[in-house]
Amino acid sequence: MMNTSSNCSLQANFQYHFFSTIYSLVFILGMTENALALYVLTCKVKNTTQSYxxxxxxxxVDTMFVCxxxxxxxxxxxxxxxxxxDITCRITGTLYFTNIYLSIGFFTCICVDxxxxxxxxxxYLRIKISYYSIMITVLLWAIAAAIMVPLILGGRLDNFIEHNNKTACFENFSLRSWTTRMVPYNTCALVFGFVIPFSIIMISYPLIAKRISKIQTSIHKKKALRTIYMILAxxxxxxxxxxxxxxxxxxxRIKLFDHCAFASFIxxxxxxxxxxxxxxxxxxPIMYYLTSTSYSGLITLKLRRLRAKKVYTIYDRDVTKFNCTYRNKL
Known part of the structure; x- marks a missing residue:
């Protein structure tokens, strides 16, 4: 429960069973899927490119989140x-939001690539993409670490101790924190962590889909389009x-509006x-399945060697043979 004013009490009693149920399902599915994805991506996939x-x-990032x-x-x-x-609260709370913004960041990198x-x-062929992809990845992790470390090693979070002696974690900050400490974090997260990357994704992928849809002879065009639609979804x-x-x-929280009914709904x-x-x-991981033929083959237990065939996909394996069709030797 949260009190925004003396006359408005905000509560959502459904959240206890709702969160525990959803998170339990996400933990089971996410751990299984991402463990399989890491195994395939690190042990089974060869001749990788920058998208890898x-x-x-x-x-x-997803594995860290489910853990x-x-x-x-x-x-x-x-x-x-x-x-x-308190330390464990800060670590888990920080990892929760790190997953959101690193995921968006890597989505954007895949989109631009x-x-x-x-x-x-x-x-594309003239640029040493593999070098730049590693540098961009290191940069994203460095930015995430620069944000995470102060939150984890900083002062004790000013969570409320409720009247029934329950301790909140990474929520219910005081008005002072929301109007001072939390302002730069929330502003940067919304603008640089979401608005700009999301705009890039929403502009670039429809253009890619339009270009792919013009190809008339590729039997794998639908697969490439499904991958794009999956990322957009x-x-x-x-x-x-x-x-x-x-x-x-x-x-x-910062009192820009204080309408009780609307605040309760939000x-x-x-x-x-x-x-x-x-x-x-x-x-x-479903996106990896749609993108990678070898990942799909492992999931369906068809581990036989695939014959070389022409595939149109947005996850190419051999960029030196870039053309309207890609050579996929997964």
Missing amino acids: VYFINLAI MLPFRIHYHINENNWIFG RYVAVVHPVT ISILCFLPYHITHLLHFMM YKLRRVTLALVSINCCLN
Whole structure:
């Protein structure tokens, strides 16, 4: 429960069973899928290109996320009572939001890489993409670490101790924190962590899809388009609702509006979008399945050697043979 004023009490009693159920399912599916994805991407896939670097880092981020979910499940089963200490709270809370923004960051990298490869193939061949993809990946992790370390090693979080002696974790900050410490974090997260990357994704992928749809003879055109639609769907269904409600939640916290009924609705809706955003770590491995022929073959237990065939895909394996069709030797 949260009090925004003396006359408005915000609560969402459904959240305890809702979060624990969703997070339990995400933990089971996410751990299984991402463990398989890491195994395939590190042990079975050969002759990789720059997209591989982004995919494997995305799988690492998702694995880190699902590993901290048991703490959140216990927290919500006990009606939002945190018993694991302040440091553990900061680590798990920071990893939760790191997953969101690193996932969006790697989505954007994949988007830009595929846009250049499909729309500007000559330019794509002239650039040492593998080198740049590693440098960009290191940069993203460095930025994430620069944000995570102060949150983890900083002062004790000013969570409320409720009247029934329950300790909140990474929520219910005081008005002072929302108007001072939390302002730069929320502003940068919304603008640089979501608005700009999401805009790039929403502009680039439709252009890629339009270019692919013009190809008339490729039997794998539908597969490439499904991959694009999968990425767009994850962005729209998981990340967009969360950031809209988070913006409204942030405005409510800093008292830009104080309408009790609307504040109560946003408080409840944010519970739903917080759970929804976690589902991305279960959907990402499906994207690997749609993208990689060898991943698909392993899932279906068809590990026989595939004959060389021409495939049109946005996840190419041999960029030196870049053309309207790609040579896929998975």
